[in-house]
Amino acid sequence: MGFKKRRVKLEDIARRLNISIATVSRALDENPRVKKSTQEKVFKMAKVMGYMPNQIAKSLSSGKTNIIGVLIPRYDEPFFIEVCRGIDQYARNHNYKILISSSRNSYKFEKENLISFEKGLVDGIILSPTHETENVAHLNDLINKGMPIVLFDNIREEVSGADHVIINDEKASFEAVEFLIKKGNKKIAFIGGIKQKKVFQDRYKGYISALAHHNIPLYDELVLHCNSLDREFEDKEILNFFRGLNISPDAVFACTDNYGLLTMKTLLKIGKKIPDEVAVIGFGDLGPGEIFVPTLTCVSQPSFEMGQKAAELLIKQLNESEDIDHIKTIIKLETKLTEREST
Incomplete structure (x- = not known):
């Protein structure tokens, strides 16, 4: 017993x-x-x-938990895992721990998680908003109550009082597609995520801008905005997309590493040679692309550094005097193209 x-x-x-x-x-x-x-x-x-x-009891007397709340849209995306690693490393080096939660790509769950964080569990919050987050009133409400917040990645609009860590998605995508064009490709497919997500909107803008800049036609048939939020269904969407094409692409710009790897898996499955028949570029460069055969050319995104910078900005806010107004900081990190066997 x-x-x-x-x-x-x-x-x-x-x-x-x-x-x-x-x-x-x-x-x-x-x-x-x-x-x-x-x-x-x-x-x-x-x-x-x-x-x-009892950490809660100690926080009641000190007013601090030394815990940072981290809210991400999904757990199964390598990008978010890498950002969280960066946050955790910087936080632990400065005597903070992190508490990670997922909004599951839901605005409703995002608000519920933030309410839980607000109830005294965390000293500050690092957040990547969901694609459904069009109204930021809930974030402004937290900031007005004195909660330090840093936003990263999918920022639809600037939030006053919150620091931001971003990359130039449009510029990075333009450069990736231009790289494919300069290699002689003229029928370039685009594979992105759900249309409502700001980062995919910006990467699509970079794609169409590069085509227009080089007078390359845009084929609507070669554009896929995946609606799935689950890897299994993303795999099926991409497979169905390529099987249904009447135009054969000579290159593919995929908006994430995951889409890039699923694209290569699908192309090999339907008998295409990479890069002889179809070149492929992914976005992220988070590890798996280096071990796939052929290895994946990627836009290298500084995901780990993004996490470190987000934690640095938040801890800086936490150490600021309450007597001064916080001066908003926006950090824009650089990307680079890492060429491998898929192009």
Whole structure:
């Protein structure tokens, strides 16, 4: 038969040592008002009894949890995993921990998660808004209440009071498509994500701008905006797209690494040679493209650095004096094209 173990409290340690709860609390905080010998006794007893500090209780007295809330649209996207790694590394180096949650690409869940964060669990928030986030009133409300916020990636409009970390998606896409054009490709397909998402809108703008700049025709048939938010269905969408084409593309610009790899998988499945018949460029350069055969040419996005910069900006806000107004900062990171075997 199992048993339920009661969590050890400060009063339990105090009772065993026959001292006050206040003394135990001060000793665990290494308060100089408590003698070193008493501190040592308290720490030893706490260890023997298996005492674990109550973070929520500590935050009530200090007003800080030293926890950063991170809200991303999905867990299965390598880009967001890499950004979170960057946030975590910088945060831990500055004595903060991170609490990651997903909005599951839902504006409703985004708001619910932010409400949970607001209820005292985190000191500040790093957020990538969903494609459904057209109204930022909920973010402005948090900022007006004093919650430090940093936004990254899919920022539909600038939010006053929140710092931003971004890349120039349109410029990066223009350069990738221009690279394909300069290699002699004239029937270039576009594969992006859901139309409502700002980053995919900007990458599509870069694609059509590059075609127009070089007088290359835009074939509507060669444009796919994936509606799926699940990898299994994205795979099927891309396969159906290529099987249904009447025009054979000689190159593909894919808006993520995932779309790029699924594109190459599909092209090989239907008997196309890469890059002899079809060249492929992805966007992200987050690792898997280097081990696929052929290796994937990518727009290299500084995802890890984006996470580091987001954490740096947030912690800077957390350390600012409450007496001064926060000066909004926008960091725009550079991308580069990494050429591999797929082009």
